[in-house]
Amino acid sequence: MRLVFRPIRRAGEELRAVTRQPMSRHMETYVEMHSFGFPDRPTPEDLPVSVRIAAAAKEIHDRAAILSPVLRRLENLGWDVHIEGDQVVASTPLDPEAGWDVLRHQGIVDQILGLAERTSDLPAARLAVGGGEPVDPYFTEPAEDPGEPTTSSISR
DSSP: OEEEEOSSOOHHHHHHHTTOSSOOHHHHHHHHHHTTTSSSOOOGGGOOHHHHHHHHHHHHHHHHHHHHHHHHHHHHTTOEEEEETTEEEEEOSSOHHHHHHHHHHHTOHHHHHHHBOTTSOOOOHHHHSSOOOOOOTTOOOOOOOOOSOOTTTOOO
16 A cells, blocks of 8 residues: 655645635635735735745645654554655555555544545545544443442432
């Protein structure tokens, strides 16, 4: 199985992507906050370069902040993670179905689906629905539910 990520796109793509419609509410707010110093409130079409660069830097930072721990988890699972040109490639000898099962079990499917390039071995539609639970060695199954408390089981 092979996953491909592009943590940083070409500069022109990054600068255009921050104003691509529909803009997320998060990015609209960010752009508005950084546009206060201008006499005419800029629109996404005429954003000053300084605001575009600040917004692109924010997007790159957010993407890297999500991708970095995901890649660390893949490395810890024994995946080969390396750089090929401007892409980061993570691979494992597992077939895609088994690989996605592992990722779902580790609880990182949603992060990966949000970041992986289309050239990745994406899951079959039935595998993309739902997520796995993260493995927590300290978690124990709760005891059986004793049902509704009775007055005799309530201590004062």
